[in-house]
Amino acid sequence: MSKVTKFDAAEYLDSEEVIAEYLNAALEDKDPNVFLAAVGDVxxxxxxxxxxxxTGLGRESLYKALTPGAKPxxxxxxxxxxxxxVGMHASPIHQKSDPNKELQRTR
Structure with a gap:
């Protein structure tokens, strides 16, 4: 019989770069609970x-705010x-088409 251990992402989050990538991946999910869980892991x-x-917040408040289903x-x-x-930044989801390129295609 083999023993299975539970995966704990927190064990691998050892630099700002890794943390930023982990949070970016979580932000791509449509479920906001995925992001909260990722922030909780970090x-x-x-x-x-x-x-x-x-942060100046209480530990209990942090646990409550970072629980999946919470609305912090x-x-x-x-x-x-x-x-x-880390910080959060916005970027376009879809690139806007260039009207000049569209004109060139139709000619």
Missing amino acids: AKARGMAQLARD RYDTVLKVIRALG
Whole structure:
């Protein structure tokens, strides 16, 4: 009989670059709980007590805010993300077509 251990992403989140990629992948999912779970994994990797000190939030509040199904306030998410050493940026999902290129195709 083989023993199966539970995968813990927090064990692999050891740099800002890895953390940023992990969170970006989670943001691509349409389910917001995936992102909250990913932020929770990063928080666990960094230490919830330290994150609480860095954000000025209580540990219990952090656990509650990062639980799948929670609806944390934007300012809470922003404080947590910044305290984790990463930022969020917007980028276009679809590239807009260049009207000049469209004209050239029809000629």
